[in-house]
Structures are given as structure tokens and as C-alpha cells.
Amino acid sequence: PVKDTQPPVITPxxxxxxxxxxxxxxxxxxxxxxADPVDGALEAANAEPEARGKKAGEEVFYDKGxxxxxxxxxxxxxxxxxxxxxxxxxxxxxxxKDVELKVVDPLEGVTLTPKxxxxxxxxxxxxxxxxxxxxxxxxxxxxxxxxxxxxxxxSVTFKVSKENSTHEVACEFTVHDTKKxxxxxxxxxxxxxxxxxxxxxDVVKSVVDAVDGALELVEMAPQSRGTxxGEEVFYDKGxxMVEGIKDATKVGSYKATVTAYDKHGNQETKEIAFKVADPLEGVTLTPKxxVLEYSSKPVDPVTLVTCSDANAKVEASxx
Numbered sequence: 025p026v027k028d029t030q031p032p033v034i035t036p037x038x039x040x041x042x043x044x045x046x047x048x049x050x051x052x053x054x055x056x057x058x059a060d061p062v063d064g065a066l067e068a069a070n071a072e073p074e075a076r077g078k079k080a081g082e083e084v085f086y087d088k089g090x091x092x093x094x095x096x097x098x099x100x101x102x103x104x105x106x107x108x109x110x111x112x113x114x115x116x117x118x119x120x121k122d123v124e125l126k127v128v129d130p131l132e133g134v135t136l137t138p139k140x141x142x143x144x145x146x147x148x149x150x151x152x153x154x155x156x157x158x159x160x161x162x163x164x165x166x167x168x169x170x171x172x173x174x175x176x177x178x179s180v181t182f183k184v185s186k187e188n189s190t191h192e193v194a195c196e197f198t199v200h201d202t203k204k205x206x207x208x209x210x211x212x213x214x215x216x217x218x219x220x221x222x223x224x225x226d227v228v229k230s231v232v233d234a235v236d237g238a239l240e241l242v243e244m245a246p247q248s249r250g251t252x253x254g255e256e257v258f259y260d261k262g263x264x265m266v267e268g269i270k271d272a273t274k275v276g277s278y279k280a281t282v283t284a285y286d287k288h289g290n291q292e293t294k295e296i297a298f299k300v301a302d303p304l305e306g307v308t309l310t311p312k313x314x315v316l317e318y319s320s321k322p323v324d325p326v327t328l329v330t331c332s333d334a335n336a337k338v339e340a341s342x343x
Contacts, residue, residue: 031119032060032089032111040124041107046100046188047127049107051093054123060113063089077116085116099127100188131189135159136182138195145201145288146172147235152180156195162186172199173235175256175288200254201288205233205262207296214298222269222280227296231264233286239264250289258289272300308332316343 035056041049051068058066066089077085091111099105105125112118136156143150149169158165163186170180178197183190208229216222224241231239239262250258264284272278280296309329316323322342331338 028062028113028115029117030061030113031117032058032063032066032091032113034058034091034109034111034119034121036109036121036123038123040126042126042128043099044128044130044187044189045102048095048099049125054093054107055091055109058091058109058111060089060111063113066091066111066113068093072110072112075116079116086112086114089113096125099125102127102129102132129189130186131160131163131184131191133159134163134184134191134193136165136184136193136195138197142198142200143170143172143178144203145175145199145235149173152182152195152197155197156182158184160184160186170197175199175201175254201235201286201290202254203234203286204290204292205231205236205239205264205284205286207231207264207282207284207292207294209294209296214296216272216298216300217303218275218300222272222298222300224266224269227269227280227298228264228266228282231282231284233262233290236262236286239284239286241265245283245285248289253289253291255288257287259285259287262286269298272298275300275302275305304333304336306332307336309338 036054037056041054043049060066069090069092072092073086073090075085089112091109094108094110096105105127107123107125109121109123110118136158138156149171152167152170153165156165163184165182165184167180167182170178176199178199180195180197182193182195184193210227210229214227216226233239242263242265245265246259246263248258262285264282266280266282268278268280277297277299280298282294282296284292309331312328312330325340325343326338
């Protein structure tokens with residue numbers, strides 16, 4: 025009798041296959057070929073088909089040869105698993121081959137590196153995901169908004185995910201305030217009329233910090249609470265003072281010195297030039313008439329002239 029006793033030959037693509045957590049390889053990633061000396065190339069099947077014959081070697085045991093790639097039930101954890109390839113020709117002769125399956129974590133050893141040492145103090149929270157660089161390319165990095173409205177150390181827990189893997193990675197940031205207050209003069213050319221007592225608001229329009237807002241005008245510098253600029257509470261609140269205006273009692277050019285501190289101790293100083301001017305300098309009175317009519321009654325001479333300064337007060341004794 026003619027018999028078929030040679031089992032199929034299984035040729036794997038490699039001795040081991042590597043996938044990431046939660047994934048399984050396709051049959052084509054495991055098997056290079058499965059061939060029977062008589063039946064030729066066998067086809068992959070999802071499961072072992074039902075046999076037609078009663079024993080191996082019968083003329084028709086299966087309609088055709090097949091092979092099945094047996095995967096582990098779960099690949100949710102890293103480690104080494106076994107893939108068993110089972111092949112059978114149409115006459116029922118089987119062969120098996122084991123291939124190692126390595127399951128790895130795509131985020132193993134992942135790190136997040138801050139892009140800068142510190143974050144600038146600001147009113148609105150920021151997205152910390154844009155502040156770090158991930159060591160694993162293609163990973164998704166997420167975190168809640170980071171409150172930067174106060175200075176100091178801030179810890180952020182990031183969620184890093186790729187494929188079926190998720191890790192939590194903590195990073196620490198420092199929120200600092202390096203922006204100085206902005207001093208704005210009252211005008212491009214500050215002029216104060218002689219006789220008026222100069223005030224801070226005559227020379228300064230505003231002193232504003234980017235986060236603290238408008239600073240408070242004080243007569244004397246308050247006592248600082250911190251020991252270095254940038255501490256969380258260096259002053260209870262931002263302030264500014266104006267020096268050099270009390271002695272501006274005569275016509276002339278002067279300079280006011282404005283010193284401003286925000287609450288974190290950032291200082292700005294600005295000199296603002298101003299003039300004290302005589303508002304009646306060069307004033308003239310023009311007679312409305314050259315001749316007055318002889319009369320037994322005196323007249324008010326104020327009514328007889330026009331002042332070059334319409335807002336000036338003109339007075340004189342009766343004529």
C-alpha cells in the first residue's frame with residue numbers, strides 16, 4: 025500500500041517574536057512557511073478543523089492540510105510566553121513547533137525632562153504637558169492644568185500612555201516671578217503750574233505689575249518680609265514711592281525718582297523729568313480803547329482790557 029507518513033515542516037520567522045503589552049502577533053509574523061512534502065503549502069486556520077477519518081493515515085483524514093498558531097490567553101503583563109504552532113497534513117500527520125513570545129512595556133523606563141528650570145508667575149494656569157520632553161517617542165503626555173498664580177515649588181503628576189501601557193510620572197517645577205513693574209509717566213512732557221503743590225499723580229500715570237496689578241503709592245518704603253527676591257512673600261503687596269517733588273516750588277526743571285516693587289521683590293526705578301512753569305509768563309493786557317470819556321464817576325479798568333490768558337483773573341482798583 026501507498027502511505028503518507030511524513031509530517032509537515034514548520035519554519036518560523038524567528039526563534040522569538042516581540043510585541044507590546046496587550047497585543048498578539050499575527051500568524052504571518054510568527055510563521056514563515058508550513059509545507060507538507062506531498063500536500064505542499066498548508067493554510068492557516070483559526071482552529072483545528074473536524075477530522076473526517078478515524079485514524080491518521082487514512083486516505084482522507086482532512087479535506088486539506090492546515091496549521092494553527094496557538095497564542096497565550098493574555099498578554100497584559102510583560103514576560104516570556106510560548107506560541108505553539110500545530111500543523112497537520114490531509115492524512116492526519118501532525119507536527120508542532122514552539123516559538124517564544126516576548127511581551128514588553130513600550131513605556132518601560134520612561135522619563136519626563138522639564139524643558140526649563142522655572143515657570144514664570146502668571147494669572148492663568150498653564151498646560152504642563154508642553155513643559156516637558158518625553159523619553160519615549162510617540163507617547164501621549166497629559167496632566168491637569170498647573171496653577172502658577174503663586175511662586176514656589178509645584179509637583180505635577182503626568183499620565184504617560186502609549187498603545188496599551190500607561191504610567192504615572194511626577195515632575196517638580198519652580199514658579200518664579202522675574203517681571204518688573206511698569207512705570208508710566210503722566211505725559212511725555214510733564215508740566216506743573218507754579219504755586220501748585222506737586223503730587224505723585226502729577227508725574228506718574230500708573231505703576232502696574234503684570235500679575236499683581238496696580239501697585240499702591242506709599243510715603244515710605246515698607247519693611248520687607250523675605251530675604252531674597254522671588255520668595256513667595258517678599259512684601260505683603262506691591263508698592264511704589266515718588267521722590268523729588270516736594271522741593272519743586274520755583275520755576276525750573278526737576279526730576280522725580282519713582283521706585284516700585286512688586287510683592288515678590290522685583291524692583292524698577294524710573295526718573296521722570298518735569299517742569300514747574302509760571303502760567304502767567306509773558307501774559308499781556310491789551311486796552312480795548314485808547315481814550316476814556318471824562319466823567320465824575322470812577323470806572324472799573326478790568327472792563328477796559330483783554331487778557332492774553334483767557335483763564336487768568338484780572339483785578340485793579342477803580343479808575
